[in-house]
Amino acid sequence: MGKSLLIMCSCLLLMTMGCSSKKETTGIQQVLGLQKMSNLATAEYVVTKIIKANDNKTWYKIGDRKILMNCKATLTAGIDLSQLTEKDISIDGDRITITLPHAKLLYLNIKPEDIKTAYREVSIFRSNFTAQEKDALAAQAEKQIRGSVESLGILVTAETNASLFINNFLQKLGYKNININYSSTKIPLQ
Amino acid sequence: MRQSLKKILIIAASVLLIIFLFQKINWLPSFKNIFKSQPIVIEETPILVKEIHSLATLVSITYSDEIVMDSTKVGNGLPSLLPTTMGTLLTPSLDRLVIIGRGKAVAGTDLKKLNENDIHVTGDSIHLLLPTASILQVIINPSNFEIFSEEGDWSETAIIDLKRKISERVQQNALAQNILNRANDRSKSVMETFLKNTGFTKINIEFSQLP
Numbered sequence: 001m002g003k004s005l006l007i008m009c010s011c012l013l014l015m016t017m018g019c020s021s022k023k024e025t026t027g028i029q030q031v032l033g034l035q036k037m038s039n040l041a042t043a044e045y046v047v048t049k050i051i052k053a054n055d056n057k058t059w060y061k062i063g064d065r066k067i068l069m070n071c072k073a074t075l076t077a078g079i080d081l082s083q084l085t086e087k088d089i090s091i092d093g094d095r096i097t098i099t100l101p102h103a104k105l106l107y108l109n110i111k112p113e114d115i116k117t118a119y120r121e122v123s124i125f126r127s128n129f130t131a132q133e134k135d136a137l138a139a140q141a142e143k144q145i146r147g148s149v150e151s152l153g154i155l156v157t158a159e160t161n162a163s164l165f166i167n168n169f170l171q172k173l174g175y176k177n178i179n180i181n182y183s184s185t186k187i188p189l190q
Numbered sequence: 191m192r193q194s195l196k197k198i199l200i201i202a203a204s205v206l207l208i209i210f211l212f213q214k215i216n217w218l219p220s221f222k223n224i225f226k227s228q229p230i231v232i233e234e235t236p237i238l239v240k241e242i243h244s245l246a247t248l249v250s251i252t253y254s255d256e257i258v259m260d261s262t263k264v265g266n267g268l269p270s271l272l273p274t275t276m277g278t279l280l281t282p283s284l285d286r287l288v289i290i291g292r293g294k295a296v297a298g299t300d301l302k303k304l305n306e307n308d309i310h311v312t313g314d315s316i317h318l319l320l321p322t323a324s325i326l327q328v329i330i331n332p333s334n335f336e337i338f339s340e341e342g343d344w345s346e347t348a349i350i351d352l353k354r355k356i357s358e359r360v361q362q363n364a365l366a367q368n369i370l371n372r373a374n375d376r377s378k379s380v381m382e383t384f385l386k387n388t389g390f391t392k393i394n395i396e397f398s399q400l401p
Contacts, residue, residue, distance in 0.1 A: 032254045032292075034367060038380045039249040041298075041326075046241035057228035074327075076245070081380055084387070091389045106249065107296065109329045112353035117346055131287070131337045131349045133230065138332035140232045148237055157242065165246045165301070172309045173316070173388060 039106050041078035042161035045154045048072050051115075051141045055126075063123025071138060072114035073145050076107040077158035088183070095177040096170055102182050103158035105149045110142055247326060249298040250376035253364035257356045258338070260288040265342040285342025287349065291356035293330030295364035297373035299323050308398070315392035316385055322397050323373035325364065328357045 051069040055061075083101040090097045115138050122128050149155065163180045170178050265285035300321055308319035335353060378395045385393050 032256055034369070034372060035252045035254070036376050037249050037252055037298075038376075039298075040301075041245045041247040041249050044241075044243040044245050045239055046243075048238045048240055050235045052233045052235055053230050055230045057230075060225070061227070072240075076327075078245070078247075078249070081248075081384065084384070086387050089387045096388065107327070107329055108331065109327055110331050112330070112335075112350045112357070115332065128343075131289075131340050131344060135332050135335050135337060137230065137232050142331050142333055144232075144234065145237060152237065152239060161244050161246075164244075169301075169304075170388065172306060172311075173385075173390075174311050175388075 038080060038082035039078050040081050040162060040165075041076050041106055042103070042165060043077045043154055043158035045075045045077075045152060045157075046072065047075065047145065047152065049141055049145060050118075051137050053137050061126065063125040064121060065123065065126040065129070066121050067117065067129055067134070067137070068119040069134070069137065069141075070116050070118050071110060071141050073142070074107075074109045075105060075145070075149065075152070075154055076109070077103050077149075077154045078106050079103050079158070079162050094175055095179075096175045097179040097181070098166065098170075099181055099183050100159075100162060100166070103155045103162065105146070105154070108142065108146055110138065110145075246301040247298050248301055248377050248380060249296055249326065250323065250380060251297045251369055251373040252294050253297070253360075253367055253369050254292070254294045255360045255363050256290065256292045257359045257363075258288065258290050259352050259356050259359070260286065260339075261344075261348065261352050262286050263342070263348075283342075285344065286339055287337075287341070287344050287352060288339040289349075289352055289356065290336040290338050291330045291353065291360070292334045292336075293328060293357060293360045295328045295361050295369060296326045297323050297364070297369045298326050299373065299377040303398075314390055315394075316390045317394045317396075318381065318385070319396050319398050320374075320377060320381065322399050323370050323377055325361060325369065328361050328364075330357055330360065 049071050051067075051071055053067050055065040079101055084098075088099040115134075117129075117134070120129060159182060166180055167178050263285050265283045270281055270283060303321040304319075310317040330353070335356075374397055378397075381395055382393050
């Protein structure tokens with residue numbers, strides 16, 4: 001009986017010790033400065049979203065605190081021309097075939113002036129929403145918009161526009177028979 | 191007496207073990223989280239597409255920067271005593287707002303401005319007159335702003351103004367780094383590679399108007 005008690009206590013102690021070990025987090029160091037790009041931006045979508053939040057999940061906080069914000073974002077998509085190599089282009093007289101890389105989201109831009117508080121309700125026992133809290137809510141909206149790129153259809157529009165632009169450009173260069181297609185490998189979203 | 195004490199200890203240890211295991215599999219909240227404020231999570235609301243624009247812009251340079259900007263105003267708090275050489279001075283309370291912004295300025299060439307007169311082809315030679323590069327946009331998204339200090343009551347307009355100043359500073363710094371000339375050089379290089387790959391051997395690229 002005493003033995004089993006000892007084993008049980010030892011197990012519990014070991015588990016508790018394991019629980020207290022701190023997890024180390026690794027952050028990616030951002031490098032600032034100039035960076036060369038070769039992106040052909042071909043589509044821009046202006047989207048709006050309502051940011052709706054209710055701070056009522058903490059059990060000991062009395063009273064409601066809710067906010068509604070309007071947000072406008074600009075998404076830019078296009079193709080990365082640096083991925084276009086010699087082997088993606090074949091020429092035969094006035095006939096040219098180009099295999100372009102798939103379109104990707106190049107930028108998402110939410111200007112500070114495009115986020116506006118439309119409504120807020122803060123009960124007497126609660127503090128007002130701080131700028132930091134509002135930024136955190138807007139950052140969640142930013143993440144949701146970024147995640148909905150595929151469903152918005154901007155990548156399809158970007159590929160259609162890219163084909164159209166390159167087709168016209170090659171026509172100006174003298175090509176009569178132009179064939180543009182997209183590589184089979186899909187580029188991960190940025 | 192000793193037997194009953196043992197029994198109590200075993201029961202206590204078993205209860206602790208069960209609680210621990212339940213916490214491990216998230217059936218019970220962790221003790222340290224009981225008084226922790228829950229994060230505010232926004233609802234999944236629909237995204238409405240307002241405008242669609244067709245572009246043909248060669249994005250050739252990105253400049254990233256980190257700017258700290260602060261603003262101070264007389265607040266509504268109690269005045270404080272400031273020690274000086276002449277004695278103490280009664281000063282009004284000050285509200286302070288410090289924001290860190292990590293943003294980028296994007297520069298490139300608008301190829302939509304290219305018209306037929308800008309392209310001259312003779313056999314395998316080409317002369318191209320590219321439009322000059324410009325700053326296309328300055329991007330500092332909500333996740334790129336950090337409110338380092340927020341003392342007192344600040345209006346939404348005041349916060350937006352300060353964030354706008356950060357954007358303007360990023361643009362100024364990008365221009366100071368000669369971003370437009372670098373963007374022109376890069377656009378020229380990208381177009382040269384593209385034209386070489388499309389069969390031209392003699393390529394001459396110039397700019398319509400240098401900055």
